[in-house]
Amino acid sequence: MPVLDQSFAALADPTRRAIIARLAQGEATVQDLARPFSISQPAISRHLKVLEEAGLIETRIDGTARPRRLRPDAVAALWDWLGQYRALWDAQFRRLDAVLDTLADEAGPVAGGDPERRDP
Amino acid sequence: MTLNLDPLVSLEGDTDVIVRRDFTHPPARVWRALTEPALIRQWLGSNDLLRCEMDARTGGSFHFEWKAFHFSGPVLAADPPRRLVFVEHFNGDTTASPTLTTDLAPHGTGTRMTQVRRYASAEARAAAIAAGFNDGMDEVYARLEAVLGGE
Numbered sequence: 001m002p003v004l005d006q007s008f009a010a011l012a013d014p015t016r017r018a019i020i021a022r023l024a025q026g027e028a029t030v031q032d033l034a035r036p037f038s039i040s041q042p043a044i045s046r047h048l049k050v051l052e053e054a055g056l057i058e059t060r061i062d063g064t065a066r067p068r069r070l071r072p073d074a075v076a077a078l079w080d081w082l083g084q085y086r087a088l089w090d091a092q093f094r095r096l097d098a099v100l101d102t103l104a105d106e107a108g109p110v111a112g113g114d115p116e117r118r119d120p
Numbered sequence: 121m122t123l124n125l126d127p128l129v130s131l132e133g134d135t136d137v138i139v140r141r142d143f144t145h146p147p148a149r150v151w152r153a154l155t156e157p158a159l160i161r162q163w164l165g166s167n168d169l170l171r172c173e174m175d176a177r178t179g180g181s182f183h184f185e186w187k188a189f190h191f192s193g194p195v196l197a198a199d200p201p202r203r204l205v206f207v208e209h210f211n212g213d214t215t216a217s218p219t220l221t222t223d224l225a226p227h228g229t230g231t232r233m234t235q236v237r238r239y240a241s242a243e244a245r246a247a248a249i250a251a252g253f254n255d256g257m258d259e260v261y262a263r264l265e266a267v268l269g270g271e
Contacts, residue, residue: 021247024243024246024247024249025243025247070246089127089129089139090126090127092163092164093125093127093141095162095163096143096150096153096154096163097125097143097144098162098163099153099159099162099163100143100144100145100149100150100153101145102162103145103149103152103153103159104145104149
């Protein structure tokens with residue numbers, strides 16, 4: 001299982017996140033990966049090394065080709081890591097709570113049911 | 121009555137992402153907040169939301185647009201205040217869009233929301249999760265780095 005702290009550092013770079021997003025579509029060679037970016041193949045190779053050391057991708061040996069692919073457990077690791085951002089979802093739902101409170105204030109207290117229930 | 125006020129997010133099966141969250145208000149009120157554009161704007165992001173449209177009727181559609189990206193799609197089914205089903209296209213790409221089913225169930229005097237995001241395949245779900253790291257995350261990273269840096 002990839003180390004999450006290392007995953008975080010690896011993913012703090014937008015080019016590396018773009019590489020991960022590309023590899024989620026399927027394996028790709030360094031040449032494939034360098035094409036959409038305006039940076040050199042050696043620079044891409046350095047990014048790939050960081051991602052590989054973080055345990056997010058792996059290299060497949062296919063004759064002379066060395067296609068990279070996401071490690072099978074990488075998505076699960078990314079997901080766990082994304083759990084750190086639950087605070088962001090939490091913030092959105094808390095704003096929703098506040099909207100609901102406002103609606104309740106507008107409607108005023110009404111005994112015996114929800115005053116906003118409207119039958120179609 | 122136990123309320124889950126922390127959103128519970130889980131991967132289930134090969135294709136689903138499920139979000140569960142309770143609200144202290146009844147389903148009819150939660151339905152309004154989820155479907156009326158003026159209310160959606162208040163919790164989804166009032167300042168940076170450029171376009172906020174939602175016609176929450178079966179056959180309707182929605183469109184939420186920020187500066188750099190937008191979500192839009194058809195409303196497949198609406199059964200107020202119980203169930204809303206829509207397809208969510210990201211930036212107009214209709215090829216790998218999840219179907220979102222939001223169920224609101226009475227829970228004590230409040231509401232239990234279960235939202236299932238179902239992708240067409242395990243690959244589509246993996247791509248969406250990976251893409252989540254690519255789109256609009258810079259600010260998030262900057263914030264987290266600031267927090268981690270303060271330790």
